[in-house]
Amino acid sequence: MSGIGNLGSVLFAHPIIGLIVFLAVSAGVLMVLSGGQLMSALGGILRVFVTVFTTPFVFLRDALTILRSSGEAEQDYRKTRVFMLYRYSRIQYLGILVISLLALSGGITASLISLYPSGEMAQHKALSEQIRSLQDDIKATEKDLAAAATPAHRKTLEDRRTEADQKLQQQRQSNAAFQQSSTFRGPLISQIQNARRPESLAEVANAIDGYMADCPLGYSWGGFSEEQCAAYRAFATELAQRKTTELALSKAFEEADIAFNDADNAARNAETRLETLKSSLKSTREQRGQVSLFNPGVIASKLGGAIAILISSLLLVIVIVWFGALFIDFLNWIILLMRVAEKDASSKLDHADKEYQ
Numbered sequence: 001m002s003g004i005g006n007l008g009s010v011l012f013a014h015p016i017i018g019l020i021v022f023l024a025v026s027a028g029v030l031m032v033l034s035g036g037q038l039m040s041a042l043g044g045i046l047r048v049f050v051t052v053f054t055t056p057f058v059f060l061r062d063a064l065t066i067l068r069s070s071g072e073a074e075q076d077y078r079k080t081r082v083f084m085l086y087r088y089s090r091i092q093y094l095g096i097l098v099i100s101l102l103a104l105s106g107g108i109t110a111s112l113i114s115l116y117p118s119g120e121m122a123q124h125k126a127l128s129e130q131i132r133s134l135q136d137d138i139k140a141t142e143k144d145l146a147a148a149a150t151p152a153h154r155k156t157l158e159d160r161r162t163e164a165d166q167k168l169q170q171q172r173q174s175n176a177a178f179q180q181s182s183t184f185r186g187p188l189i190s191q192i193q194n195a196r197r198p199e200s201l202a203e204v205a206n207a208i209d210g211y212m213a214d215c216p217l218g219y220s221w222g223g224f225s226e227e228q229c230a231a232y233r234a235f236a237t238e239l240a241q242r243k244t245t246e247l248a249l250s251k252a253f254e255e256a257d258i259a260f261n262d263a264d265n266a267a268r269n270a271e272t273r274l275e276t277l278k279s280s281l282k283s284t285r286e287q288r289g290q291v292s293l294f295n296p297g298v299i300a301s302k303l304g305g306a307i308a309i310l311i312s313s314l315l316l317v318i319v320i321v322w323f324g325a326l327f328i329d330f331l332n333w334i335i336l337l338m339r340v341a342e343k344d345a346s347s348k349l350d351h352a353d354k355e356y357q
Contacts, residue, residue, distance in 0.1 A: 056321030060100060063093040085335045089328055096324040100317045107313020111306040120291045127288040134281040141277060145270035161256040168249040175242045184235050188212075192239050198247050205240040208233060 027038065034041035070090045074083070179193070188204070188211050195201035214220075215229035224232070262269075 053318055056100075056318045056325070059321055059325045060097060063097055066090065066093055067097075085331070085338075089332050089335065092324070092328050092331070096321060096328070099320055099324075103316050103320060104313055107310055107316070110313070111309040114306045114309055115302050123291050124288060127284055127291070131281065131284050131288065134277055134284060138274065138277045138281065141270055141274045145267060145274060157256070157260040161253070161260045164249065164253040164256040168246070168253045171242070171246045171249050175239075175246055178239065178242060182235050184232050188236055189239065192236065192243055195243055195247070198244065201240060201243055201247065205237070205244075208236050208240070212236075 030041045031038045067090065074086055074090075179189075188208065191204045192201065195204060212229060212233050215232070216224040216226055259266075
């Protein structure tokens with residue numbers, strides 16, 4: 001045993017020399033044993049080696065033929081003690097065929113999935129959606145650029161600012177006239193008049209009911225009647241609403257004024273934004289191209305792994321069929337021996353022979 005181990009270590013220590021020597025020795029031995037017909041001997045060895053891979057598929061073909069003719073063949077086994085075993089063996093043929101098809105289908109599916117993994121498919125979809133969004137933004141920006149480049153664009157912005165200013169002045173004049181029409185004064189009215197932000201004005205408006213909760217019974221409301229309290233509350237509420245409208249119109253005017261003042265820069269801003277969007281679109285398309293499911297380079301890089309999975313599934317089918325076929329053939333051989341022995345015994349026993357009549 002130690003000698004065999006030493007031989008193995010020598011071969012693995014010098015694999016190239018060992019392979020050359022193995023081929024030379026094999027060729028010499030085959031030449032001598034075949035009587036000089038080396039090519040014929042190599043052809044026979046090759047054919048036998050190929051049958052290792054082709055025999056399982058020949059078996060599956062024959063198994064399908066057996067399944068197709070099982071209805072007629074089982075007539076010979078009726079009224080025998082091996083009828084169930086005979087049918088069981090046919091079910092095994094079916095089982096091997098189904099398992100082989102499942103193994104082959106699973107291998108093909110895994111091979112295809114390896115070409116198009118789910119992670120890259122999700123990334124490809126996300127990048128495609130981002131590209132569509134960028135394309136929509138580019139179209140909108142191009143419209144803005146086209147509008148900003150027209151001579152009428154500045155005139156339109158100027159008209160909007162003028163209109164917003166007119167509405168604001170009208171509201172301010174209306175508010176001033178409303179305040180002058182009443183003699184009501186006090187801290188609440190002053191807070192409403194001096195409010196400069198919608199948030200602070202909203203806080204004052206929400207506090208009106210609390211501020212006047214003790215009117216007219218409170219100390220600070222001396223001389224007020226209930227009718228005057230109601231009139232004061234109504235005046236403060238309407239004044240707050242008017243002031244809210246005034247602040248909204250003031251904000252609209254500020255935005256229109258800014259847009260008008262920036263009219264000369266609108267085209268440049270639109271051009272800058274358009275260039276940025278186009279650059280982002282190009283970069284995103286390049287990223288999608290790197291994970292494209294139909295990119296030959298991507299598929300080629302994964303083709304080797306897919307082929308390896310497919311070959312492994314074929315080898316698995318071959319192993320399954322070899323072991324399954326050997327087991328079934330051994331079982332059929334036992335069934336045949338049992339049938340022959342039973343038939344032979346029944347011919348010698350009068351009562352047993354009646355079972356076949």
